[in-house]
Every structure is written in structure tokens, then in C-alpha cells.
Amino acid sequence: MNKIIKKIMALIVCMTMMLSLIPVNIYASDYEDYAGEIKELHYEYKYYDFGYEDLEDGTVKITSCQGPCYSDEHPYNGTEIIKIEFPREIEGKKVTILGDGSFPLWDYSVVNNVAAVTIPKGVRKINNFAFQGFSEIKKITIPNTVTEIGKSSFEGCSLLKKVTIPSSVKKIKENAFAWNFNLKKVIVPSSVKSIGKGAFDACINIKLYGNKKSAIEKYAKKYKIPFAVIKKA
Numbered sequence: 001m002n003k004i005i006k007k008i009m010a011l012i013v014c015m016t017m018m019l020s021l022i023p024v025n026i027y028a029s030d031y032e033d034y035a036g037e038i039k040e041l042h043y044e045y046k047y048y049d050f051g052y053e054d055l056e057d058g059t060v061k062i063t064s065c066q067g068p069c070y071s072d073e074h075p076y077n078g079t080e081i082i083k084i085e086f087p088r089e090i091e092g093k094k095v096t097i098l099g100d101g102s103f104p105l106w107d108y109s110v111v112n113n114v115a116a117v118t119i120p121k122g123v124r125k126i127n128n129f130a131f132q133g134f135s136e137i138k139k140i141t142i143p144n145t146v147t148e149i150g151k152s153s154f155e156g157c158s159l160l161k162k163v164t165i166p167s168s169v170k171k172i173k174e175n176a177f178a179w180n181f182n183l184k185k186v187i188v189p190s191s192v193k194s195i196g197k198g199a200f201d202a203c204i205n206i207k208l209y210g211n212k213k214s215a216i217e218k219y220a221k222k223y224k225i226p227f228a229v230i231k232k233a
Contacts (some may be wrong), residue, residue, distance in 0.1 A: 036075045052090050053100075060090050061097035061127075065106050082113050088120040096119065099127030099150065109154065112136055121145050126153045128173070135159065135216070144168045149176050151196065158182060167191045173198050183208065188216035 025086050051064035065084070077230050084106075088095060098119065106114060114134050119126070121143040127152040131137065137157045142149075144166040151173040153161065165172070167189040174196035177183060180203050187194075187209045195215055200206055200223075207226040210216035220227035 002003055003158070026154065034120045050087070050090065054093070054094075055096065057096075059096040061100065062086065062095055062105065063100040083116040083118070084114055086120050088196060090121050094122050096123055097125045097127055099130030099153070100125055101127040101129070104132045105130050106134065108117075115139070115226045117141070119143055121148070124148070126150055128152060129155075132156055142166055142169075147171070149173065151175060152178065156181055161185070163187070165189060170194065173197060174198055175201060178202055181205065188214070190214045192216060200225060 007121070049065070050062050052060045052062050055061055055127050057059055070196040076150060086095065086098065089192045092122045099190045104111065112135055115130065115136050116139045117134075117137060118141045122141060122145055124145060125224075126146060129142075130150060130153045132152045132154070133156045133162070134154075135156060135158050137154075138161070140154065140157075140160065140163065142163075142165065145168055146166060147168055149169060153173075155175050155178045157177075158179070159180050161182050162185045163177065163183065163185045169189070169192050171194040171226075172188075172192055175198045176196065177186065177196050177199040180200075182205060183200075184205050186200070190211045193215050199219070200208070203225075208216055208220045208229060209228050209230050210220075212229055217227055217229075219225070
């Protein structure tokens, strides 16, 4: 009888050990894959973690931003005002596109505390929805390398008051600056040839500035938006 009990106990112990090993192996494998993905897709810059993709021309596209709560050196308390400074390069590759074109760049948990955005020289395109809903942004700096401002890229940035479009920009897409109630002054150069429908929709206090016979003047007349000719120095 004792022998039978001992055999049963030994069998139970053996089965317990085997079962405990299975999930550990699976978890370890999954974790290694996950860690590999994080290492491949993310690059840490200052207090931010930027997700990115390699492009065919050897440059990179920043697809997402997380932080600054992920830094032990500078833990985010959930209330402080954030200034985003995007890097010019990631692992030696130039950053040429901001946003993946499907959703905003920033983590929604901190988007309402972003007050200023600096886009580095070298960026050619601000993609669709990149900064949509950044309701606390008061200042954006767009470099003279940007040629396209994407659809809804700055839509709903309700504290933004002034925007200067650089002479490198050729296209402003649909709803790019829509629903910015405090936006009062936008300077648009003659280089802009294409302006999408609703680019400045619901900007109730806006006045557009540009050159005579320019695309922005025609746009302003079409949609009955106040317009003024840029005074030459």
C-alpha cells in the first residue's frame, strides 16, 4: 500500500514539474520575440521613444511617439507641459517623414499636454493625422524642407494662433488646419499650388495671407475666408 502511495506521489510531483516547465518555455519564447520587435522598431531619443520604419531611399519615417513617462531619469507625472523635439536622424539615417498616415503620432494619454512641436530640417512630409487633436499646442515650427502637409495633420489644435508655411511647401491637404478656433494668422507662400477642401474649415477667427493671384488667394475667395496680400519689405 505504501509503495502504491509513493508511486502516486512521485507521479504527481513529476507531472507538476512538467506542467510548470511548459508555460515558462512559451513565455520566454514570446518575450524574446517581443523584445526583438521593440529593439528593431524603437529608438530612444532624450525622454521619448520613437517608433520608426526604414524607407527604400535609405531614410526613415517616424511612425509613433511614446513617453516621456518611460524614462527613469525624467518620469512623467501626467500634468507637466511637454515640448517635442524630433530627431534629425535615427541610427545614422535621416528622418524624412513624420507619421504613418493612419493615426496621430503621440500617445493619447499625454497628447493634451504637448504645447510645442519642433520639426527638424530634412523632414519632407508631415503625414496625414500626424498631430490631429493636439489641443494644447501653441507653437509649431515647420522647416523649409517640408513639401507636403498631410490631411488633418494639425486638425483640432485649438490653441494654435499663428502658422507660417515655408516656401518649400507645395501641397496642403484636406482639413490640414481645420477646427482650430484660435488660429488667426496663416501665411501661405506662392509655392503652395494645391490646397485641399476644408484645409481651414471651422477656423472662425482666421485670416489668410499670401501673394496676389496665388492659390491661397483663390482658395480664400472660393470659401469666403478673409485674405490679405503680404506686404513686401
